[in-house]
Structure formats: structure tokens, C-alpha cells
Amino acid sequence: MPPRGFGKRKGGYKGPLPGPDKNDAEGERSGVAQKPAKKPPLTHFLCVPLVTTESKPQLQASLQNFKEAVLCQEDVDLAGHGVSGGIPEKAIRPVGTLHLTLGVMSLQSPEEVEEAVSLLQSLDLVALLRESRPTDIAQATIPPQPESGKTSVLDASTTRDQPPVPGPTDPLAISLRSLVSMHPPGKTSILYAQPEDPTGRLYSFCDSLRRLFTEKDLMVEDTRPLKLHATIVNTIYAKAGGRHGKGTSAGHGPNARAPVRIDATSLLPNYADYVWADNIHVGKIAICKMGAKKILDAQGSVVSEEYEQVASAEIKV
Numbered sequence: 001m002p003p004r005g006f007g008k009r010k011g012g013y014k015g016p017l018p019g020p021d022k023n024d025a026e027g028e029r030s031g032v033a034q035k036p037a038k039k040p041p042l043t044h045f046l047c048v049p050l051v052t053t054e055s056k057p058q059l060q061a062s063l064q065n066f067k068e069a070v071l072c073q074e075d076v077d078l079a080g081h082g083v084s085g086g087i088p089e090k091a092i093r094p095v096g097t098l099h100l101t102l103g104v105m106s107l108q109s110p111e112e113v114e115e116a117v118s119l120l121q122s123l124d125l126v127a128l129l130r131e132s133r134p135t136d137i138a139q140a141t142i143p144p145q146p147e148s149g150k151t152s153v154l155d156a157s158t159t160r161d162q163p164p165v166p167g168p169t170d171p172l173a174i175s176l177r178s179l180v181s182m183h184p185p186g187k188t189s190i191l192y193a194q195p196e197d198p199t200g201r202l203y204s205f206c207d208s209l210r211r212l213f214t215e216k217d218l219m220v221e222d223t224r225p226l227k228l229h230a231t232i233v234n235t236i237y238a239k240a241g242g243r244h245g246k247g248t249s250a251g252h253g254p255n256a257r258a259p260v261r262i263d264a265t266s267l268l269p270n271y272a273d274y275v276w277a278d279n280i281h282v283g284k285i286a287i288c289k290m291g292a293k294k295i296l297d298a299q300g301s302v303v304s305e306e307y308e309q310v311a312s313a314e315i316k317v
Contacts, residue, residue: 040106042220042290044116044310046213048100048206049286050176050230050277058277059095059176066232066274067092070267087262088238093231096306097292098176100195100228103210103219105287116218116287117311125285125315128208130169134200135207171317172282174202176230179271185264189236192229193276202282203228209285230276235260286312 051059070087107113175196182190195202207226213219238260288307295304 040108042104043107044105044113044287044289046102046105046120046209046219047286047288047307048102048282049284049309049312050098050100050280051096052281052283055277055280056095059098062274062276063092063095063232066271087233087267088235088260091233091235091238091260091262093234093237094292094305096295096304098230099286099288099307100206100230102206102226102285103213103222104290105213105219107218112218113310115216116213119213119216119218120285120287120311120313123209123212123313125313126169126317129172129201129205129315129317132201132204132208135203136200169317170199172197172199172201172205172315173279174282175278176276176280177274179232179268179274180229181264181268182229185268187261188264189234189261190231191233191264191268192231193274195228195230232276233262235262282315284312284314286310 067089071089071092105116107116176193177196178194179191180194181188182192197203203226206228210219210222210226214221236259287310289310290307292305292307294302295306297303
């Protein structure tokens with residue numbers, strides 16, 4: 001497997017690969033350290049869109065209630081010299097950006113984009129869903145099977161009071177609940193909601209998709225367990241100037257390097273059982289461009305932000 005960000009596929013990265021070359025020996029003789037080759041920028045990501053006609057009103061209301069409750073009333077340290085107890089407004093993500101990321105891509109040519117699109121549209125998503133075994137999203141583990149070899153309703157559920165589990169090819173519907181910190185809550189830059197799937201199929205289904213794209217060298221390899229989450233707060237967007245749509249992961253994930261940190265210690269318990277949206281129909285998988293685009297009204301005012309979908313494939317069940 002090539003180093004992360006460098007592909008072997010046809011039409012892939014054409015720049016210098018990291019490793020020994022004639023300059024290495026010269027560098028060793030001169031005692032001057034050689035700079036490592038830059039990785040190509042991230043350009044796209046594979047995701048589960050969460051904003052549907054049915055879910056949008058729920059998500060809008062939940063985000064508005066959250067925003068009114070938590071927006072900071074004091075100046076936030078945008079220079080990163082300390083930790084703020086409040087949440088800056090720009091850090092709260094617009095409803096149109098909500099999704100579950102399955103993996104990121106570095107597609108450096110139209111041919112590579114077409115290759116990724118072709119793979120997505122060639123997949124039998126219903127078959128993948130049918131083959132998905134019940135999995136605990138929070139623990140990313142597959143529950144033990146009973147002696148009969150069949151998964152019981154209780155095994156496939158996350159709690160005892162959830163409804164009966166539908167058949168394996170029934171439509172997939174999830175809820176977004178709680179508020180969790182990506183880092184130690186006393187000094188964090190990302191807060192997210194967790195998806196809940198009473199049938200237990202979501203994690204296995206998404207993990208299979210990530211594996212298929214990684215095997216085709218169309219996705220940046222990530223050996224960590226898949227963390228399905230919908231970002232609610234990311235302080236990288238609160239920095240003066242924002243991200244300007246750049247394709248970088250510096251402000252995302254557990255290794256995020258956002259300059260603005262918040263103390264969410266007292267906030268998280270208040271939202272442990274918060275419901276952002278119920279019964280979100282998972283109806284498609286999409287490839288989107290990095291960098292949310294601002295949606296303007298007739299007067300030129302920003303009314304929303306959304307990620308541009310390059311392609312999508314429906315889950316026709």
C-alpha cells in the first residue's frame with residue numbers, strides 16, 4: 001500500500017514519491033535535511049447525506065435551539081492563546097453541511113474523479129446493506145452471535161426499548177443524538193452528534209463502502225476504526241477568514257489543529273440525551289467536493305452552506 005495520499009491507480013499522482021533518490025545522497029553528504037515531498041491536497045469525500053426533505057425541519061429546529069442556548073456572550077480567543085468557555089457562532093455548522101463522512105479522497109484529475117464516480121454507481125448498495133451484520137456503532141464491534149447462528153432482536157439493538165428490528169433489506173433509518181467531544185472536553189475544537197441505528201446495520205454497511213474505495217486506491221487509507229459522526233461544532237471555522245474552502249483535514253478529526261479551543265466540560269452532560277433528528281432515511285451515498293459552498297439569496301446575503309455533490313447513488317430498497 002502506498003503512503004497516504006499517493007496513489008498507484010491509473011492517472012494518479014504524478015509528482016515525486018517519498019523515498020531515496022539522487023538528492024538524498026547529496027543531502028546526507030552536505031548534512032542538509034531534505035524536505036519530504038508534499039502530499040497532494042484532499043479534494044473529495046464519500047459520505048452519507050443527512051439532510052432530507054423530512055429531516056431538514058428537525059435539524060434546523062434542533063440547531064437553532066442549540067445555538068440560542070450555547071452561543072458565547074464574550075470575546076473568543078481567536079489567536080489560540082487560551083481556551084474559551086463559549087462557542088463562537090461561526091463554529092456551529094450550518095444544517096446543509098451535516099453528513100456522515102466515510103472517508104476522504106485526493107483525486108487529482110478528472111479521470112480520477114470519474115473513476116471514483118464509476119465505482120460508486122457500479123456498486124449494488126442493496127446487496128451491501130443486506131450483507132451488513134448488526135454492529136454496535138459506539139464500540140465499532142460486531143455483537144457475538146447466539147448458538148443458533150442467527151442474530152436475535154436484542155443483539156441487533158442498542159437498547160431494550162427500541163422497536164423491533166426490520167428485515168435486512170428493509171430501508172435504513174437512523175437518529176442523531178447526544179453531543180460528544182472529539183478531544184478531551186476541557187480543551188476541544190470539535191463536538192459531534194452520534195448516529196443511532198436500531199437495526200445495527202449502519203456501521204457495517206459504511207465500513208464495507210470505505211473498504212471498497214480504499215482497496216481501489218480511491219480513498220486515503222485510514223487504519224483507525226471508522227468513527228461515524230455528524231459534526232455540530234468545529235472551531236476551525238471560527239478563525240478569522242475561515243477555511244476559504246481549502247481541501248485540508250487540519251481542522252478535522254482527533255488530530256485536528258484548530259487554533260480556537262473551547263471548554264465543553266459542563267456543556268456535554270446537558271446534551272447527553274439530546275435528539276437532533278429522528279427517523280432520518282438513509283437513501284443514498286454521495287461523493288462531495290471539499291469545502292462547503294455558500295448559498296446566496298437575491299440580495300447576495302448568505303442563507304446557507306452546502307457541500308457540492310459530484311455524484312450519488314441511491315439505496316433502492
